[in-house]
Structures are given as C-alpha cells and as structure tokens.
Amino acid sequence: MSIDPRAALSALTTALEEHLVAASARRGEEDPIVEATFLGIIDAFEAYEEALFDAFDEVTPLVIYGEDEDFGDDTDEDGDDELEPISE
Known part of the structure; x- marks a missing residue:
C-alpha cells in the first residue's frame, strides 16, 4: 500500500518544523x-x-x-567537485 504523496509531503514539512x-x-x-527530530526528517523524506x-x-x-560523510568537504575521493549519493 502506497502513501498519498501529499500526505507524505505534509509529514515531511511537519518533521522539518519539529x-x-x-x-x-x-x-x-x-x-x-x-537527534530524534533529525532522524525524523530522514524517515519522512524517505517516505515522501x-x-x-x-x-x-x-x-x-x-x-x-x-x-x-564529511559534510565540510565538497569533493569526492577523486578530487572532483561532485559528491555521489550513498547507495542503499
């Protein structure tokens, strides 16, 4: 069963506000x-x-x-200016 995108967006907005x-x-x-609200953003974003x-x-x-991830570094291991997303 999938979630309505509008409801998921609302939950994400609420998580950001919290x-x-x-x-x-x-x-x-x-x-x-x-920390809990930080993780809540991640969960809500993934659901959205x-x-x-x-x-x-x-x-x-x-x-x-x-x-x-090193949030202060805008380069990847090759020295390029792009970061690649983490695959699950």
Missing part, C-alpha cells in the same frame, strides 16, 4: 531531542520520496548522506 523547534531549544552538543516515485515515477533532487 526539527527547527528542537534546534532552537537545543540543550547541548548532543541533544537527544534534536517513495510516495512520489510510486505515484508519479518521479524523485526529488535531494540526497541524504550517511553519518560517514
């Missing part, structure tokens, strides 16, 4: 509430991407990188 609230009330470097693909055979231009 993360903003948690980030603005952060209680230290590793606040568990911020799947619903969008199922309904319209379409995807977004966004990619979720794993924890191993």
